[in-house]
Amino acid sequence: MWRPEPSDADLPVRIAEAGLDRDVLLAAYRRMCLIRVFEEAVRSRYWIGKTSTFNMAAEPIRGELHLAIGHEAVAVGVCALLGDADAVVSTHRAHHHALAKGVDPGRLAAEMFGKATGLCRGKGGEMHLFARNKRFLNSGIVGASYPQAAGAAFSFQRQGNRNLAVAFSGEGAANHGTFSETLNAAALWQLPLVIVIEDNLYADATPKWAAQAVNQQFQRAQSHNVPAYLVDGMDVIDVHAAARRAVDRARDGYGPTVIEAVCYRYRGHFEGDPENYRTREEVELWQRLDPIPRLADRLRRLGWADDATLTGLREAAAHDAVQAVRFAEDSPPPEPVEALAGVFA
Amino acid sequence: MLSGIAPAISEAIDQEMAGNPNVVVLGEDVTYWGAVFGFTAGLFQKYGRERVIDTPITEQTFMGMAVGAAATGLRPVVSLMFVDFLGTCFDQIYNHMAKNHYMSGGQFPMPVTIVTAVGGGYGDAGQHSELLYGLFGNVPGIKVVVPATAHDAKGLTATALADPNPVVIFGHKLLTGHPGVPFEGEEEDVPKDPYTIPFGQAAVRREGTDLTIIATALMVRRSLQAAARLAEHGISAEVIDVRTLVPLDIDTLVASARRTGRVLLVDEDYRSFGTTGELAFRIQAGAFDRLRAPIHRVAVPDVPIPFAEPLEQAVIPSVTRIVDAARALTGVPATAR
Numbered sequence: 253m254w255r256p257e258p259s260d261a262d263l264p265v266r267i268a269e270a271g272l273d274r275d276v277l278l279a280a281y282r283r284m285c286l287i288r289v290f291e292e293a294v295r296s297r298y299w300i301g302k303t304s305t306f307n308m309a310a311e312p313i314r315g316e317l318h319l320a321i322g323h324e325a326v327a328v329g330v331c332a333l334l335g336d337a338d339a340v341v342s343t344h345r346a347h348h349h350a351l352a353k354g355v356d357p358g359r360l361a362a363e364m365f366g367k368a369t370g371l372c373r374g375k376g377g378e379m380h381l382f383a384r385n386k387r388f389l390n391s392g393i394v395g396a397s398y399p400q401a402a403g404a405a406f407s408f409q410r411q412g413n414r415n416l417a418v419a420f421s422g423e424g425a426a427n428h429g430t431f432s433e434t435l436n437a438a439a440l441w442q443l444p445l446v447i448v449i450e451d452n453l454y455a456d457a458t459p460k461w462a463a464q465a466v467n468q469q470f471q472r473a474q475s476h477n478v479p480a481y482l483v484d485g486m487d488v489i490d491v492h493a494a495a496r497r498a499v500d501r502a503r504d505g506y507g508p509t510v511i512e513a514v515c516y517r518y519r520g521h522f523e524g525d526p527e528n529y530r531t532r533e534e535v536e537l538w539q540r541l542d543p544i545p546r547l548a549d550r551l552r553r554l555g556w557a558d559d560a561t562l563t564g565l566r567e568a569a570a571h572d573a574v575q576a577v578r579f580a581e582d583s584p585p586p587e588p589v590e591a592l593a594g595v596f597a
Numbered sequence: 598m599l600s601g602i603a604p605a606i607s608e609a610i611d612q613e614m615a616g617n618p619n620v621v622v623l624g625e626d627v628t629y630w631g632a633v634f635g636f637t638a639g640l641f642q643k644y645g646r647e648r649v650i651d652t653p654i655t656e657q658t659f660m661g662m663a664v665g666a667a668a669t670g671l672r673p674v675v676s677l678m679f680v681d682f683l684g685t686c687f688d689q690i691y692n693h694m695a696k697n698h699y700m701s702g703g704q705f706p707m708p709v710t711i712v713t714a715v716g717g718g719y720g721d722a723g724q725h726s727e728l729l730y731g732l733f734g735n736v737p738g739i740k741v742v743v744p745a746t747a748h749d750a751k752g753l754t755a756t757a758l759a760d761p762n763p764v765v766i767f768g769h770k771l772l773t774g775h776p777g778v779p780f781e782g783e784e785e786d787v788p789k790d791p792y793t794i795p796f797g798q799a800a801v802r803r804e805g806t807d808l809t810i811i812a813t814a815l816m817v818r819r820s821l822q823a824a825a826r827l828a829e830h831g832i833s834a835e836v837i838d839v840r841t842l843v844p845l846d847i848d849t850l851v852a853s854a855r856r857t858g859r860v861l862l863v864d865e866d867y868r869s870f871g872t873t874g875e876l877a878f879r880i881q882a883g884a885f886d887r888l889r890a891p892i893h894r895v896a897v898p899d900v901p902i903p904f905a906e907p908l909e910q911a912v913i914p915s916v917t918r919i920v921d922a923a924r925a926l927t928g929v930p931a932t933a934r
Contacts, residue, residue: 339669373702382701389668389705393692399658400693403665403673410621410647410671417665433658440653594699595737597706597761 263489263550270493274556278565280332280488281551284324284544285569287348290357291319293577294347294364298523306524312581313364315377320348322486322518325543326450327352329491330418330511333499339387339404339417341397344379345450345517346390349420355383357576367583374586375594395428397421398447402434405443405502416444416502423512424455426469435476435508442507446498449510450485452517457529473510485513486541489550516541599787601774602750603635606712606766609754610637610674612791614644617672620758622649623659624676632676634773636712656686663709664693672758677713680767681724683732694763695738706761710754716769716815716865717902717913719778726902726909728864730767730813731871734842740764740796741842745772745817747785749840752794759793769814781818797844801853805835807927808859811850811876813839816863816914823919832927842872850876851883858889859926863914868896893926895919
């Protein structure tokens with residue numbers, strides 16, 4: 253997998269066009285660092301008790317774990333433009349979206365640890381994360397996020413406000429019928445919807461070329477009269493520039509947009525993934541495009557941050573992540589009797 | 598006076614829409630055709646396309662939209678034209694609508710009302726004649742409402758529209774009053790003013806002492822006819838209309854079973870691993886020491902609903918088959934017909 257190193261000659265122009273400034277980019281850097289350190293911290297805890305024999309039932313974090321390391325720029329570039337009243341519907345890989353939307357990291361971690369203090373009181377787990385105060389919804393079923401986000405967008409349109417809904421998905425989900433169906437409905441009704449596809453080249457272990465008859469999602473979007481942007485998902489500035497246009501379009505009542513962000517997950521589909529579908533060299537090549545050092549380099553070159561500033565932001569983010577995991581570890585488990593409560597409202 | 602459950606359901610939706618601007622109606626053909634069988638008839642003319650919206654034929658997408666809309670302040674009423682189409686959208690119903698409240702730790706109630714047409718008896722065959730409420734009842738998080746009368750249909754629909762949970766209303770086609778299919782209901786005096794009927798309260802439609810016949814929807818009508826014939830033979834049958842399967846009024850069923858000592862379950866859904874089995878289990882658990890015979894059932898044998906009239910009649914419970922089963926249960930042999 254070869255990719256050209258992107259040129260940065262037009263960086264100031266792109267930043268201006270994206271409506272970015274120093275404060276937004278520094279905040280984005282810190283948020284991306286938070287996601288990275290959070291994911292690494294969770295990963296280290298996940299493997300406690302799983303190193304000798306990989307057993308998903310082993311504590312302290314049970315079940316599957318879908319890390320988003322490498323996807324940070326997509327989540328942050330989009331969610332930086334959203335407010336609490338905007339809705340996000342995420343997928344089985346949801347941690348970065350939740351953190352980028354402003355969901356409390358401690359309660360997020362606690363949910364992954366299955367604690368009573370978790371977002372969902374231990375009833376959801378990492379693939380079913382919900383935060384009402386941030387209008388954050390989630391589904392572990394691939395392809396299910398599109399219509400649900402369209403439904404939220406439909407609500408906002410009926411309510412006459414300027415909120416919008418964002419559906420995140422991987423590129424594998426775009427093969428699902430819900431993608432085409434939602435594009436059709438959203439274009440038909442001009443819904444305030446942004447569909448963000450994190451194209452990390454693999455749906456589970458299936459390479460994109462083995463599953464997709466068209467190379468890019470914008471081809472599909474165009475067939476439904478939905479404008480689409482193909483962006484470098486390892487570049488928060490590029491993501492943000494497209495997202496800004498999409499978000500403005502939605503808020504102003506001009507309908508849906510697709511953002512196709514090419515990115516790369518540095519970890520497997522899930523922790524424990526044998527990763528036999530790709531080479532170590534490929535992963536290392538993509539690591540040269542790591543979105544976090546790339547942003548740091550640019551901030552330095554623009555003169556917007558020196559090493560001390562960046563270190564300070566990284567350390568603050570790491571502090572938040574560590575605190576979140578500590579909160580999760582120190583929290584009590586739910587009472588077993590809770591299992592029987594809450595089927596109906 | 599109303600003939601059929603369809604105008605009763607649309608009237609309840611209309612009365613809720615008039616007072617609650619968050620109620621919207623979504624589905625296929627909900628405008629001009631009133632969801633085919635009339636469950637949404639008249640709403641489009643009154644509320645327009647802003648609130649009564651024809652969707653593309655994409656059940657999983659409009660059910661998914663209902664999930665997202667319910668999470669953000671709307672109260673969607675969704676038409677699933679025929680319940681047989683649930684295969685195209687069940688993921689959004691059972692994995693999301695039914696689970697989101699629980700999985701979110703109570704953060705996201707899912708106030709969605711689904712209205713769907715069910716049942717056979719008019720030659721629509723395998724993919725347009727089923728009941729399937731047993732599938733919905735099997736999944737936690739969905740309330741299952743099966744009205745047998747127009748009066749109930751209106752009151753139960755009003756209750757559904759005030760419920761913060763997903764509710765599926767199963768409207769039997771032969772009770773809708775739609776002119777294109779046979780009508781086995783009757784003209785009823787249905788109050789014009791809004792009213793509600795609580796979920797979880799079975800209705801004793803006819804009192805009796807020799808056996809208890811328990812049924813839903815169309816089968817309530819046929820069981821009542823059967824009870825009238827049984828009376829001619831000196832058999833006193835109590836007929837109970839379950840009205841809502843989830844929540845289930847097991848107390849009324851058990852109390853009747855304890856009184857009569859004999860129970861006949863009549864169901865137009867498939868026989869195995871479904872409603873009759875569940876009802877039988879719960880009834881025996883509460884009435885075992887008073888039962889004088891094993892619980893009987895008349896249900897659709899485990900075959901798809903066939904097309905040709907003699908074949909269809911052979912599988913959907915009829916008045917005669919209910920009478921015969923009741924006679925067998927009470928120890929009276931079936932007589933020549």
